[in-house]
Amino acid sequence: MASSSSDNIIAEIPSYITVYKDGRIDRPRQTPFVAASVEDPLNKQVSSKDIIISQNPLISARIYLPTFNNHNHLLPILVYFHGGGFFFESAFSQLYHNYFNSFVSQIHAIVVSVEYRLAPEHPLPVAYDDCWDALQWVASHSTNNIINSEPWLNNHADFNRIFIGGDSAGGNIVHNIAIRGGFEPLHGGVKILGAIYAQPYFCSSKPIGSEPVIGYEESLLYVVWDFVYPSAPGGIDNPLINPLAPEAPTLSGLGCSKILVCVASNDALRDRGVWYHEAVKESGWKGELELFEQQDEDHVYHIFHPESEHAKKLTKLMASFILE
Template identity: 85%
Template sequence: MGSSSENIIIGEIPSYITVYKDGKIDRPRETAFVAACVKEIGVSSKDIIISQNPLISSRIYLPTSNNHNQLPILVYFHGGGFFFESAFSQLYHNYFNTSIVLSQLHAIVVSVEYRLAPEHPLPVAYDDCWDALQWVASHSTNNVINTEPWLINHADFNRIFIGGDSAGGNIVHNIAMRAAIQPLHGGLQILGAIYAHPYFYSSKPIGFEPVIGHEESLPYLAWNFVYPSAPAGIDNPMINPLAPEAPSLSGLGCSKILICVASNDALRDRGVWYHDAVKQSGWKGELQLFEQEDEDHVYHIFHPESEHAKKLTKLMASFIFQ
């Protein structure tokens, strides 16, 4: 008897994602989706459609216990290697509810639900996130589709921030580079960018990255999985901002940057590498690096009520309001 097509694996990152010949995809590490809630203590949330074609959506959070008439906007890109997790997942919903209430993050958060690989290989996610940012910016003008009253009534469009963790931190970089050459609606500018444990990589190991087995490391495998057609592969400028063909980091389209790393994170050295490269590029904005000792990758997302997580989120809040 021949094997059933439903059991034939055609793509896999072990323990993270398995793709079967019949089209089924398992993402065992993905947390369950949860509903938005308008009446949670200190914060309201709801789901909104940004675009029907392509389908881009978002979960938006509004602090309800604040004394600010106009709030800064944080357009946020979740992590998950470009192939799992969601703006609607329990993991990220809990993080934003907790961070807004406990860490006084008084900002409107637009958490973007971008399309994932392998169903939608990169660069789709970058385009979705750019379109979401443009949709937010369009609320500053009279040219907006799918109007969102929380933005119209409460947003300060002079204080737009972008942020993300892991793969989302990588998206932050690519959006900031795009903003330098492509204007936002209304002539708006990105004020600041927050990179939390950003996902960068290259064909040459740096720091404590393994030399032997480098091509079998998770960041290397994940990039080839989510962007199999990437020109130059792992040295594509979108994952390696110091690649020979990469544009100068001096052109980053924002006024200030906060880069956060964790000492036990396998991507820690990449965050520092990126910080040093921006510093040496001639970029004219304000640059800040924060490192948390004795923590691992995206600890603040997994344990938002921990003291270290609250410390990090308060730093983000200070970065937004300073």
């Protein structure tokens, strides 16, 4: 008797990802990959290209440069970590490529969108290390002591204005990179000036706000963490996902000078973003802290619809955060 397709499945988050016994992995929500373009015929204000940060492990990125730049004027750098629950999406996907073409055309900044390794092929904490290594690679350009240097960074980047940012799982990565930056130096003594958290993914064993009490452990936020980091010490209360866990480092040590937390009123992660903002405010952290909430929008609305009125509003806010 032939086995059913369900018998061949070893792990699954329905409609998001299916892992089969033969090693195949389906990611039905993954958007198509698209090529970078040094001279984009549809967007002449932005150039992009793909770069290798490290061969072992393999870490890459897509870098964006505004072509309307006055070449005598150095630009701030945004090192960005994409969303997708740590298990899908890409710096090379159509979704993020379209977003950053729009973003960079409105913001006078260089973006380095990091292609970190994904679960389940590479369970956490691999992604955090990849993103830290990518940030260190960017910072190392400040010393002119780098083998695989990137001319766009050498020629146009202002290393006194390095920012980190990310949405959803990428927002979680932002937190953990900022924490690491508080106790581990970057090359050349570079500092993280600011951090942007767009609808960041956090969780804990105790629901908060509008999160369901009944069935909470079956909620998507809970299930995703178990899938991407099945061996996490402390499970859902691991400090990487629960920044208020007993073993978590103090938020007062966040290694940046200013923070922007962005939430959306219809997003299931809305309360977690506010929770995080309040915790940072109460921690004694000494930087500038801002919370922005967009009404009548859902999770990562600005990524899905970068040309919408609300997305452009958020981009203007990010521009003020980065450029002022």
